[in-house]
Amino acid sequence: MIYKIYLEKKCIICLWSYFRQILANCEASLEISRSELEKVWLYYEIAKANHELGNKSEIARTAIKKSIREAKSLRNLVWNINSCVLASRIEMKSQARTEARLLLQDALDCAKKMGNESVVDFLEVVST
Numbered sequence: 603m604i605y606k607i608y609l610e611k612k613c614i615i616c617l618w619s620y621f622r623q624i625l626a627n628c629e630a631s632l633e634i635s636r637s638e639l640e641k642v643w644l645y646y647e648i649a650k651a652n653h654e655l656g657n658k659s660e661i662a663r664t665a666i667k668k669s670i671r672e673a674k675s676l677r678n679l680v681w682n683i684n685s686c687v688l689a690s691r692i693e694m695k696s697q698a699r700t701e702a703r704l705l706l707q708d709a710l711d712c713a714k715k716m717g718n719e720s721v722v723d724f725l726e727v728v729s730t
Contacts, residue, residue: 645669
Protein backbone atom coordinates (compact mmCIF):
# COMPACT_ATOMS: atom_id res chain seq x y z
CA MET A 603 0.00 0.00 0.00
CA ILE A 604 2.78 2.45 0.88
CA TYR A 605 4.57 1.56 -2.37
CA LYS A 606 1.41 2.28 -4.38
CA ILE A 607 1.02 5.70 -2.73
CA TYR A 608 4.70 6.39 -3.42
CA LEU A 609 4.25 5.53 -7.11
CA GLU A 610 1.14 7.69 -7.38
CA LYS A 611 2.96 10.64 -5.78
CA LYS A 612 5.93 10.10 -8.06
CA CYS A 613 3.63 10.12 -11.12
CA ILE A 614 2.00 13.35 -9.96
CA ILE A 615 5.41 14.94 -9.45
CA CYS A 616 6.51 13.76 -12.90
CA LEU A 617 3.40 15.25 -14.51
CA TRP A 618 3.86 18.49 -12.63
CA SER A 619 7.50 18.69 -13.80
CA TYR A 620 6.43 17.83 -17.35
CA PHE A 621 3.90 20.66 -17.51
CA ARG A 622 6.34 23.10 -15.88
CA GLN A 623 8.90 22.25 -18.59
CA ILE A 624 6.32 22.66 -21.36
CA LEU A 625 5.35 26.02 -19.91
CA ALA A 626 8.95 27.23 -19.79
CA ASN A 627 9.65 26.04 -23.35
CA CYS A 628 6.50 27.62 -24.77
CA GLU A 629 7.06 30.94 -23.04
CA ALA A 630 10.64 31.06 -24.36
CA SER A 631 9.53 30.10 -27.87
CA LEU A 632 6.80 32.73 -27.87
CA GLU A 633 9.43 35.43 -27.41
CA ILE A 634 11.17 34.51 -30.68
CA SER A 635 8.29 33.17 -32.76
CA ARG A 636 7.61 34.88 -36.07
CA SER A 637 4.87 32.56 -37.27
CA GLU A 638 1.33 33.57 -36.35
CA LEU A 639 0.17 29.96 -36.50
CA GLU A 640 2.97 28.92 -34.15
CA LYS A 641 1.85 31.64 -31.74
CA VAL A 642 -1.68 30.18 -31.76
CA TRP A 643 -0.24 26.80 -30.78
CA LEU A 644 2.11 28.28 -28.15
CA TYR A 645 -0.68 30.28 -26.50
CA TYR A 646 -2.78 27.11 -26.52
CA GLU A 647 0.01 25.10 -24.85
CA ILE A 648 0.63 27.82 -22.26
CA ALA A 649 -3.07 27.82 -21.38
CA LYS A 650 -3.20 24.04 -21.27
CA ALA A 651 -0.13 23.74 -19.04
CA ASN A 652 -1.43 26.35 -16.59
CA HIS A 653 -4.83 24.67 -16.58
CA GLU A 654 -3.32 21.22 -15.95
CA LEU A 655 -1.08 22.56 -13.20
CA GLY A 656 -4.22 23.80 -11.49
CA ASN A 657 -2.89 27.25 -10.80
CA LYS A 658 -2.99 30.66 -12.41
CA SER A 659 -6.39 30.22 -14.03
CA GLU A 660 -6.31 33.86 -15.06
CA ILE A 661 -3.06 33.27 -16.96
CA ALA A 662 -4.62 30.22 -18.64
CA ARG A 663 -7.71 32.24 -19.52
CA THR A 664 -5.65 35.11 -20.96
CA ALA A 665 -3.44 32.79 -23.02
CA ILE A 666 -6.36 30.83 -24.47
CA LYS A 667 -8.18 34.05 -25.40
CA LYS A 668 -5.06 35.12 -27.31
CA SER A 669 -5.00 31.73 -29.03
CA ILE A 670 -8.64 32.10 -30.06
CA ARG A 671 -8.11 35.67 -31.27
CA GLU A 672 -5.07 34.67 -33.35
CA ALA A 673 -6.83 31.59 -34.78
CA LYS A 674 -9.80 33.74 -35.80
CA SER A 675 -7.55 36.33 -37.43
CA LEU A 676 -5.86 33.53 -39.41
CA ARG A 677 -9.25 31.98 -40.18
CA ASN A 678 -7.86 28.68 -38.95
CA LEU A 679 -10.94 26.66 -38.06
CA VAL A 680 -9.06 23.70 -36.58
CA TRP A 681 -7.16 25.81 -34.06
CA ASN A 682 -10.27 27.85 -33.36
CA ILE A 683 -12.08 24.63 -32.40
CA ASN A 684 -9.15 23.37 -30.31
CA SER A 685 -8.81 26.67 -28.49
CA CYS A 686 -12.54 27.07 -27.86
CA VAL A 687 -12.80 23.56 -26.41
CA LEU A 688 -9.86 24.16 -24.07
CA ALA A 689 -11.27 27.56 -23.12
CA SER A 690 -14.57 25.89 -22.24
CA ARG A 691 -12.73 23.44 -19.98
CA ILE A 692 -10.98 26.36 -18.26
CA GLU A 693 -14.30 28.16 -17.80
CA MET A 694 -16.00 25.03 -16.44
CA LYS A 695 -13.25 24.68 -13.85
CA SER A 696 -14.08 28.23 -12.76
CA GLN A 697 -17.80 27.37 -12.66
CA ALA A 698 -18.52 29.76 -15.57
CA ARG A 699 -20.97 27.44 -17.33
CA THR A 700 -22.61 30.07 -19.53
CA GLU A 701 -19.25 31.19 -20.94
CA ALA A 702 -18.24 27.55 -21.44
CA ARG A 703 -21.42 26.87 -23.44
CA LEU A 704 -20.84 29.93 -25.62
CA LEU A 705 -17.30 28.76 -26.36
CA LEU A 706 -18.54 25.29 -27.28
CA GLN A 707 -21.11 26.92 -29.56
CA ASP A 708 -18.28 28.83 -31.28
CA ALA A 709 -16.41 25.54 -31.73
CA LEU A 710 -19.56 23.93 -33.11
CA ASP A 711 -20.02 26.76 -35.62
CA CYS A 712 -16.43 26.28 -36.82
CA ALA A 713 -16.92 22.52 -37.13
CA LYS A 714 -20.02 23.10 -39.25
CA LYS A 715 -18.06 25.48 -41.50
CA MET A 716 -15.39 22.79 -41.89
CA GLY A 717 -18.02 20.19 -42.71
CA ASN A 718 -16.55 17.73 -40.22
CA GLU A 719 -19.62 15.74 -39.18
CA SER A 720 -17.89 13.68 -36.47
CA VAL A 721 -16.69 16.85 -34.71
CA VAL A 722 -20.12 18.43 -35.17
CA ASP A 723 -21.79 15.37 -33.62
CA PHE A 724 -19.35 15.36 -30.70
CA LEU A 725 -19.74 19.08 -29.98
CA GLU A 726 -23.53 18.87 -30.21
CA VAL A 727 -23.52 16.17 -27.54
CA VAL A 728 -21.03 17.98 -25.30
CA SER A 729 -22.66 21.40 -25.55
CA THR A 730 -26.14 20.26 -24.52
